[in-house]
Amino acid sequence: LEAEPEQKLAVKITKLKGQLLVRDRRRTEAIEVWKNLLEEYPDDEDLSEDVIELEINEGLFDEAAELSQALIERTKDPYRKVLRTLRLGDIRQRAGDREAAVAIYRDTLEQVGADSWIEREILAQMERLYRREDNVSALREQYETLLESYPRRVGIRRSYAKVLSELGENQAAIEAFREILKLTP
Numbered sequence: 001l002e003a004e005p006e007q008k009l010a011v012k013i014t015k016l017k018g019q020l021l022v023r024d025r026r027r028t029e030a031i032e033v034w035k036n037l038l039e040e041y042p043d044d045e046d047l048s049e050d051v052i053e054l055e056i057n058e059g060l061f062d063e064a065a066e067l068s069q070a071l072i073e074r075t076k077d078p079y080r081k082v083l084r085t086l087r088l089g090d091i092r093q094r095a096g097d098r099e100a101a102v103a104i105y106r107d108t109l110e111q112v113g114a115d116s117w118i119e120r121e122i123l124a125q126m127e128r129l130y131r132r133e134d135n136v137s138a139l140r141e142q143y144e145t146l147l148e149s150y151p152r153r154v155g156i157r158r159s160y161a162k163v164l165s166e167l168g169e170n171q172a173a174i175e176a177f178r179e180i181l182k183l184t185p
Helices: 007-023 027-040 045-057 061-074 078-094 098-109 117-132 136-149 154-166 170-183
Strands: none
Touching: 007 027, 007 045, 027 045, 045 061, 045 078, 061 078, 078 098, 078 117, 098 117, 098 136, 117 136, 117 154, 136 154, 154 170
16 A cells, blocks of 8 residues: 555555454454545445445444445435345344344335335345244244235235245135235236
């Protein structure tokens, strides 16, 4: 860095410096290095995303979530905002905070269209979260709660019916599939 390389290389060196500091158990210094880098290039969203990934890879989930939230707040494009919000949910999930992750996924559902690929991705993320804990009953309850908020979303109904079937609640699953047919004749 003292040799004052061109900007792209200087950014890369600074990111690596932060990584080395984390691995040397000097987390506070690493966070400060990345924070200074972001202050130097405040409008570079790609750089912010890179730093978020670095923090995730180094196990700094709270810092990654904080930076991710700041990035979401200054994102103007609705599509990118949704994707970044989902990433925040993933960060919370990796940090072991299921409640926060589920809340983020639920809030994001309000921002996406029914039967869109993003809706399917949100439902898949929620399902993975519960299945990882081998808690299919809680997943069923989550779908029931979602259906109260979004009774016309076929994707949620379909996932709910599959879970009912998996739990051996065959009559309820058949009824759930009938509801889908009523919504999509």
